[in-house]
Amino acid sequence: MANGVALTFHGDGPPALATALLSEAERAGARVTVLAVGRWLGQYPEMARRVLDGGHELGNHTEHHIDIDALSPDAAYAEIEGCAVRLKSLVGSRGRWFRPSQAQHATATVRAAAARAGYPTVLSYDLDSLDYTDPGVDAVTHNVLSAVRAGDVVSMHLGHSGTVEALPAILDGLRTRGLQAVTASALFPPPVSAPEVARR
Numbered sequence: 001m002a003n004g005v006a007l008t009f010h011g012d013g014p015p016a017l018a019t020a021l022l023s024e025a026e027r028a029g030a031r032v033t034v035l036a037v038g039r040w041l042g043q044y045p046e047m048a049r050r051v052l053d054g055g056h057e058l059g060n061h062t063e064h065h066i067d068i069d070a071l072s073p074d075a076a077y078a079e080i081e082g083c084a085v086r087l088k089s090l091v092g093s094r095g096r097w098f099r100p101s102q103a104q105h106a107t108a109t110v111r112a113a114a115a116r117a118g119y120p121t122v123l124s125y126d127l128d129s130l131d132y133t134d135p136g137v138d139a140v141t142h143n144v145l146s147a148v149r150a151g152d153v154v155s156m157h158l159g160h161s162g163t164v165e166a167l168p169a170i171l172d173g174l175r176t177r178g179l180q181a182v183t184a185s186a187l188f189p190p191p192v193s194a195p196e197v198a199r200r
Contacts, residue, residue, distance in 0.1 A: 004182040005174055006153045008099070008125060010061060010132070011036030011051075013159015015044045021164045022054045028171040030181035032056050034158065035099045035123070038063035038083030041090060048090040057183040059097035059123065060084055067102045068110055077113040084117050097123040097184055104128070104155075111195050123184055124198035125155040131163040140166040145173040153184065153198045 007025075011018070011034040018034075025032050034051045036058060041048055051058045062068060063082035071079065079101070084094040098119035100106045106114065106122040114122050127147055131140045140162055144154055156163055174181055188197050 001180070001182055001186050003150050003179050004187045005148055005150065005179050006033055006184045006187045007156055007170075007181050008033045008035060008123065008153055008184060010065075010155070010157040011047070011058075012040045012065065012157070015047055017161060017164055018047060018158040019050060021158055021167060022050065022056065024164060024167045025056070025171070025181070026054050028168065028181075030171050031183045031186070032181065033059060033097065033123075033184040035059040035061035035097065036083070036087070037061050037065045037101075038086045039065075041083075041086050045090055048087065052091060057095070057097070057185055058087065058091065059095040059099065059184070060087060060119065061099050062101040065101040068100045069103050069107055073109050073113055076110055077116055080114055080117040080119070084119075094118050097121075099123045099125075106196055115195075121188075121192050121194060122196040124153065124196050126152040126198050126200040128155045129163070131160050131166070132157045134160060134162055137162050137165045137169075141169045141173070144170050145177075148174070148177070148179070149199075150179055151187065151199050153187070
């Protein structure tokens with residue numbers, strides 16, 4: 001999709017904030033990708049279906065969101081597989097995407113572990129909103145809109161009120177630039193043969 005931008009969200013935090021953000025996206029006709037932490041889905045299993053019922057996409061962001069690059073190959077696989085099994089049990093699918101925890105890009109070891117768990121392509125990101133630092137609504141909005149380009153994957157987080165409050169302005173800003181918030185799968189339709197996708 002030539003004018004697409006994938007807003008991707010670390011799936012964690014209070015369900016009320018996650019639901020508010022998804023509802024804001026839906027009101028604007030936007031679709032997002034939520035990369036869920038497995039333990040979050042363990043606490044709030046209803047959120048898996050809420051994401052999909054809103055027309056969004058659900059993926060894997062490891063079971064415990066620890067530094068995956070510091071793990072052995074088997075431990076990295078266990079982190080990915082644990083979340084994958086949880087996703088499959090809740091919604092019938094492991095999801096198409098895996099994103100490594102605490103890293104923008106996957107190492108060769110992590111890519112191999114992801115492939116072993118059924119994720120031949122890892123989803124990286126181009127632009128970090130830094131919303132998890134809670135810098136304020138204006139800063140989150142600026143961090144995205146000052147640098148975003150067509151085809152970008154943007155890293156954002158559920159569970160932060162400033163992100164929820166910034167989303168309408170971000171979506172308006174994308175529209176003004178002729179861009180549309182879409183899922184990662186709309187941005188990278190199958191088949192994709194690369195071991196990792198993002199532009200930068």
